[in-house]
Amino acid sequence: xxxxxxxxxxxxxxxxxxxxxxxxxxxxxxxxxxxxxxxxxxxxxxxxxxxxxxxxxxxxxxxxxxxxxxxxxxxxxxxxxxxxxxxxxxxxxxxxxxxxxxxxxxxxxxxxxxxxxxxxxxxxxxxxxxxxxxxxxxxxxxxxxxxxxxxxxxxxxxxxxxxxxxxxxxxxxxxxxxxxxxxxxxxxxxxxxxxxxxxxxxxxxxxxxxxxxxxxxxxxxxxxxxxxxxxxxxxxxxxxxxxxxxxxxxxxxxxxxxxxxxxxxxxxxxxxxxxxxxxxxxxxxxxxxxxxxxxxxxxxxxxxxxxxxxxxxxxxxxxxxxxxxxx
Numbered sequence: 001x002x003x004x005x006x007x008x009x010x011x012x013x014x015x016x017x018x019x020x021x022x023x024x025x026x027x028x029x030x031x032x033x034x035x036x037x038x039x040x041x042x043x044x045x046x047x048x049x050x051x052x053x054x055x056x057x058x059x060x061x062x063x064x065x066x067x068x069x070x071x072x073x074x075x076x077x078x079x080x081x082x083x084x085x086x087x088x089x090x091x092x093x094x095x096x097x098x099x100x101x102x103x104x105x106x107x108x109x110x111x112x113x114x115x116x117x118x119x120x121x122x123x124x125x126x127x128x129x130x131x132x133x134x135x136x137x138x139x140x141x142x143x144x145x146x147x148x149x150x151x152x153x154x155x156x157x158x159x160x161x162x163x164x165x166x167x168x169x170x171x172x173x174x175x176x177x178x179x180x181x182x183x184x185x186x187x188x189x190x191x192x193x194x195x196x197x198x199x200x201x202x203x204x205x206x207x208x209x210x211x212x213x214x215x216x217x218x219x220x221x222x223x224x225x226x227x228x229x230x231x232x233x234x235x236x237x238x239x240x241x242x243x244x245x246x247x248x249x250x251x252x253x254x255x256x257x258x259x260x261x262x263x264x265x266x267x268x269x270x271x272x273x274x275x276x277x278x279x280x281x282x283x284x285x286x287x288x289x290x291x292x293x294x295x296x297x298x299x300x301x302x303x304x305x306x307x308x309x310x311x312x313x314x315x316x317x318x319x320x321x322x323x324x325x326x327x
Contacts, residue, residue: 227241
């Protein structure tokens, strides 16, 4: 395994030898590769050029503030984790560091091999999970925009928060107009919407129910509609994710070909890709539940719960897309 490259930013060489010895005395002496710099310019240059996997930054060095370096690094899109080194009794500095974007902090007076390795492990694990989540969110956004089926994200009251290009084309509206239209407008019968929302809130999901839908110019279309609820944390409004597919007699689901067409092949490939992303999302949740250090989880419960919640939401959305690929 390649050693994790760490840069210590500190103007006291004694601290470099201390950190080096602590890392070298761990279970795996070849797991880490520690470098050292003592100036602000060297540190920010290394961060901007993404030379290291993790940074240990002293709160005060060479007449500079570690918080200032941290803030500039974050503003310059340095995504690698930064751990702040502070002194005993500087709790307010610890809080400032976390708010400024530090992955963790270590009190130098209390540091030992176990504390140091735990903090490094926590910071790198957190970074890897967030990077996976970003990639999966990007993948979902690409699928959302490129889906041939109309997809609408709305509130329970019917306010439309987002819609993909297929939805805009299907209903005959532009994006700006869609935000001003309530989803109730698209139901041919108001009783249908009331029933739909009631069942969705009761069961959490609706799979492939037939509804008569209205477009902006008044056309009536019979559609296969699926929907699920995302329930955010911290009391935020729940969201409805609705997938709309027009059903016609000429629709492929009424015409099963004896031999696979090119569209079936593409659909199968798309389905396999979706399954691969869902597997990755499952691994994120599994890592949080089984592999994450309990102290690390307790230290930042809301963050990991948010990661797990969003990974589950993306998995549900991808599952719906995968099911539609098989239709």
